[in-house]
Amino acid sequence: MTLASVHLTDSYFLTFAAMLFSIGAVGLLIRRNVLVMFMCVELMLNAVNLTFVTFAKTLDDIRGQAIVFFVLVVAAAEVAVGLAIIVAIFRRRRGGATADDIDLLRG
Amino acid sequence: MAEFVIFFIMAAVALGAAISMVLARNPVHAALLLVTVLVAIAVMFLLQDAQLLAAVQIIVYAGAIVILFLFVIMLLGVDKSESLHDPVRSQRPAAIVLGVVGLAELLFLVGHHWATGTSSGPGLNDGSGGNVERVARSLFTSYLWPFEVTAILLVVAVVGGVVLARRSGLPPQQELELERDDDDTEPDAMTESTSEVSAP
Numbered sequence: 484m485t486l487a488s489v490h491l492t493d494s495y496f497l498t499f500a501a502m503l504f505s506i507g508a509v510g511l512l513i514r515r516n517v518l519v520m521f522m523c524v525e526l527m528l529n530a531v532n533l534t535f536v537t538f539a540k541t542l543d544d545i546r547g548q549a550i551v552f553f554v555l556v557v558a559a560a561e562v563a564v565g566l567a568i569i570v571a572i573f574r575r576r577r578g579g580a581t582a583d584d585i586d587l588l589r590g
Numbered sequence: 591m592a593e594f595v596i597f598f599i600m601a602a603v604a605l606g607a608a609i610s611m612v613l614a615r616n617p618v619h620a621a622l623l624l625v626t627v628l629v630a631i632a633v634m635f636l637l638q639d640a641q642l643l644a645a646v647q648i649i650v651y652a653g654a655i656v657i658l659f660l661f662v663i664m665l666l667g668v669d670k671s672e673s674l675h676d677p678v679r680s681q682r683p684a685a686i687v688l689g690v691v692g693l694a695e696l697l698f699l700v701g702h703h704w705a706t707g708t709s710s711g712p713g714l715n716d717g718s719g720g721n722v723e724r725v726a727r728s729l730f731t732s733y734l735w736p737f738e739v740t741a742i743l744l745v746v747a748v749v750g751g752v753v754l755a756r757r758s759g760l761p762p763q764q765e766l767e768l769e770r771d772d773d774d775t776e777p778d779a780m781t782e783s784t785s786e787v788s789a790p
Contacts, residue, residue, distance in 0.1 A: 510612030512685030560747035
């Protein structure tokens with residue numbers, strides 16, 4: 484009876500998205516592998532997308548879903564360019580894939 | 591009730607996979623765990639009447655972006671496990687504290703109505719057709735200009751990716767020869783960088 488009366492409200496989704504965003508942020512800060520850092524950025528973008536969709540539902544506004552479309556496009560462009568930069572860097576330096584290897588500000 | 595159960599299962603799966611992704615030593619495992627999180631988020635989109643975005647999420651993220659990640663992991667040959675040792679000692683506790691503080695702020699905002707705003711556009715159920723048609727109507731009327739700009743953005747990203755991933759401005763044949771020559775001279779640079787890394 485108590486379980487049946489529980490409803491799925493927006494705060495559940497917002498809390499979940501906040502947790503995912505925080506996990507992504509912490510992962511970005513503690514990991515040294517550039518590829519995993521990049522994946523953490525994707526995780527944060529997805530948490531924000533979920534927030535947009537939640538507000539689209541809560542506020543009954545289709546534009547919340549339209550904006551997620553643009554976030555997806557920008558994320559795809561970002562991944563294409565970012566991974567190309569990573570490939571370019573690690574062709575030059577084959578030492579490893581950690582952010583600490585790229586600590587010299589020279590060509 | 592059913593929605594509630596689905597939400598909780600997906601939330602548990604996604605949070606577990608996200609934490610494992612951050613802690614995974616192998617980048618390939620991290621990429622596969624990222625797919626799990628993305629699929630769980632697609633289910634959450636479905637729970638909130640965003641059918642188009644759920645499909646796009648699976649196709650674009652799980653189908654294209656993560657595959658791109660896996661290609662780069664294989665191309666670079668960095669699929670071996672890395673140690674989680676951190677050269678900057680205080681960074682990890684500081685990052686976790688920062689993450690907890692950020693999470694507390696976000697959760698504080700979740701509970702307050704002033705952080706949510708009000709509706710000012712067409713509703714989720716305005717007009718005819720399904721979710722796809724309504725999102726499309728929004729994209730091709732009020733957001734037509736940004737939509738066209740994203741086309742340019744994608745072209746720029748593709749061209750940028752090709753330019754950056756190429757070794758030099760030389761034609762492909764000369765580039766291959768250059769790469770062969772470079773393999774002889776590379777060991778010097780490599781030993782230099784590895785000695786840098788292994789220094790405590």
